[in-house]
Amino acid sequence: MAFATSALVRSLSTSASRQAAIKHVTVIGGGLMGTGITQVAAQSGHNVTMCDVSDDIVQKGLARIQDSLKRVVKKKYKDDPTAGQKFFDSTMENIRIDTNVERVAASTDLVIEAIIENLDIKQKLFSSLDKVAPQHTIFASNTSSLPIKDIASTCERQDRFGGLHFFNPVPVMKLVEVVRFGATSNETFQSLTDFGQAVGKTTVSCKDTPGFIVNRLLVPYMMEAVRMLERGEASARDIDTAMKLGAGYPMGPFELCDYVGLDTTKFIVQGWHELDPDQPLFKPSELVNKLVAEGKLGMKSGEGFYSYKK
Numbered sequence: 001m002a003f004a005t006s007a008l009v010r011s012l013s014t015s016a017s018r019q020a021a022i023k024h025v026t027v028i029g030g031g032l033m034g035t036g037i038t039q040v041a042a043q044s045g046h047n048v049t050m051c052d053v054s055d056d057i058v059q060k061g062l063a064r065i066q067d068s069l070k071r072v073v074k075k076k077y078k079d080d081p082t083a084g085q086k087f088f089d090s091t092m093e094n095i096r097i098d099t100n101v102e103r104v105a106a107s108t109d110l111v112i113e114a115i116i117e118n119l120d121i122k123q124k125l126f127s128s129l130d131k132v133a134p135q136h137t138i139f140a141s142n143t144s145s146l147p148i149k150d151i152a153s154t155c156e157r158q159d160r161f162g163g164l165h166f167f168n169p170v171p172v173m174k175l176v177e178v179v180r181f182g183a184t185s186n187e188t189f190q191s192l193t194d195f196g197q198a199v200g201k202t203t204v205s206c207k208d209t210p211g212f213i214v215n216r217l218l219v220p221y222m223m224e225a226v227r228m229l230e231r232g233e234a235s236a237r238d239i240d241t242a243m244k245l246g247a248g249y250p251m252g253p254f255e256l257c258d259y260v261g262l263d264t265t266k267f268i269v270q271g272w273h274e275l276d277p278d279q280p281l282f283k284p285s286e287l288v289n290k291l292v293a294e295g296k297l298g299m300k301s302g303e304g305f306y307s308y309k310k
């Protein structure tokens with residue numbers, strides 16, 4: 001069977017007594033996160049369809065997955081290129097691409113949404129999928145900052161809804177935050193946890209609070225670095241160097257902002273500011289907003305705090 005690998009079999013055996021294991025996954029959004037989630041799900045033997053709004057975007061997403069998978073193969077199979085090629089081919093065989101999300105969701109076990117960080121657009125998407133997806137299908141959002149409860153609010157299947165928050169770059173970062181809100185059932189929470197582990201990640205359990213665990217701590221730190229630059233206290237380069245060499249972070253806060261995407265950064269901070277306008281930690285940054293208005297979104301657009309143009 002093309003899609004069965006040891007990871008999937010393991011996932012089946014651990015969760016079979018609770019409910020049917022997840023075999024077919026639909027990932028909506030073929031950007032930074034959607035491609036990474038598609039890759040790790042396909043690598044672990046799941047049958048994955050990645051959807052986005054245009055052929056061009058899904059094709060580019062597929063090319064990004066191939067590049068990333070080559071890095072994984074080079075590392076994992078450095079002494080056995082034949083096995084590496086087999087792993088590459090079988091992973092790519094597990095991936096389909098599509099632009100019709102409703103058609104795909106009509107026969108899937110799990111939908112993972114990784115589209116832009118906008119509540120209205122996410123709600124509209126899930127509301128339409130709720131009408132076509134089978135009863136058993138679980139919905140999950142990869143949102144960085146929006147309440148899962150709000151994203152789920154337009155759906156009937158409240159009990160089969162939760163958060164699966166992956167980290168960028170997904171093939172490398174080892175954590176998944178599994179988020180439940182009041183209506184998420186125990187079975188759904190367990191299935192999402194099993195899925196996170198089946199794709200090779202360590203899972204932590206989170207309540208539906210702003211930023212869950214990681215971003216509630218990371219976002220204030222990153223925004224304080226931006227405010228430090230705005231106050232003229234140090235340059236972006238020096239702040240990055242200081243945090244890498246003095247605090248042991250793999251990337252400085254400005255490198256990380258560019259890596260995450262300044263549009264996503266702006267959406268997160270703006271959303272939290274609207275929820276809690278008096279909280280100084282969530283104050284939007286004029287500098288970030290200006291860069292976004294200029295189309296400087298970070299690495300993905302070739303320029304952000306730094307330039308990546310060759």
Ligand SMILES: CCCCCCCC(=O)CC(=O)SCCNC(=O)CCNC(=O)[C@H](O)C(C)(C)COP(=O)(O)OP(=O)(O)OC[C@H]1O[C@@H](n2cnc3c(N)ncnc32)[C@H](O)[C@@H]1OP(=O)(O)O
Pocket residue numbers: 068069071072075143144166167168169170171172173215218219222223250251256257260264265268
């Ligand atoms: C203010 C609001 C903002 C809030 C934002 C919130 C966003 C969210 O919701 C949550 C998030 O994801 S936050 C971001 C979390 N990620 C990080 O902190 C990444 C920090 N950076 C790193 O870990 C390394 O620089 C990194 C791993 C990226 C690169 O490492 P290096 O600098 O050492 O570079 P390489 O030598 O190229 O890579 C190291 C190993 O990793 C492999 N690799 C890297 N990228 C890959 C990718 N995309 N696919 C597959 N493999 C990849 C690479 O091959 C290399 O492997 P080895 O050579 O064997 O070590």
Ligand SMILES: NC(=O)C1=CN([C@@H]2O[C@H](COP(=O)(O)OP(=O)(O)OC[C@H]3O[C@@H](n4cnc5c(N)ncnc54)[C@H](O)[C@@H]3O)[C@@H](O)[C@H]2O)C=CC1
Pocket residue numbers: 028029030031032033034051052053057101113114115116117118121125142143144145165166167168259260261264
């Ligand atoms: N960038 C990061 O480091 C992280 C982002 N996230 C979250 O993941 C989600 C996606 O973020 P990224 O991948 O960075 O964004 P991105 O901008 O790289 O990709 C978003 C993709 O969604 C597509 N899209 C937009 N509306 C759509 C729709 N209605 N149907 C199908 N596709 C649609 C866009 O065409 C785009 O390709 C966001 O909720 C973000 O907060 C979570 C963890 C880390």
